[in-house]
Amino acid sequence: MELNFSIEGGDFTQAGQASSRVKKVLKQLGVDPKCIKSIVIALYEAEVNVVAHAHRGQIRIQIEKDKIITIIEDEGPGIPDIALAMQEGFSTASKKVREMGFGAGMGLPNIKKNTNELQIDSVVGESTTVKMVNYF
């Protein structure tokens, strides 16, 4: 099964709609609730990151018998130092993002915690691609 979503940068009212939809689908498929929670938290963190930092993004999800593969590609500033961005507490979030309760530098470490495989590639000034794999 494949699912695709678009994300608009800066539009916090829409953040989480893809995660919500994926949660419903995984519930219908009978996936273990703890596994669903990990998947949707990682996806929600990634959605919020795109809304908070990028101009726009695309989410492509592939659900297979034993795993879910999620690819989030955005057009935005990119991440100059991915290792630094993975450190808990490091953040470049704006005041607006912090006022929404995010931007504490917890997103990427939390994505790592909630995924079995995580790959982040970025071109500064152009894009960031996050690939997450969770096994059921």
Next chain:
Amino acid sequence: MKISEVSKLLCAKMICDHQLHAFDVEIGYSSDLMSDVLTLDTDNLLLITGMCNLQTIRTAEMADVHAIVFVRNKKASTEMIALAKEHGICIMESPFTMFKASGLLFNAGLKPVY
């Protein structure tokens, strides 16, 4: 702890009470930082927060939090209430500070996450 007891202790107005008798809460977590809420792996949790926006409800949905108390007299918007209803999340509004609300709940037996 029953949701009705939480409401009574905190003089909280029940906004979405369709889940009122469906579950109890055992653990409380007070935070305005949704990033921290998303790191929790705890069931039967009551979120006590002054962060009152749509993403608070989204965060609760993703983190499987079924009950929220908004403190400091914060008011949930129509969109927030609709989203909470859609996902079976009970929301309350208390006039108390987060400190007072947390203290009263702790004193009444609600446990901390850590």
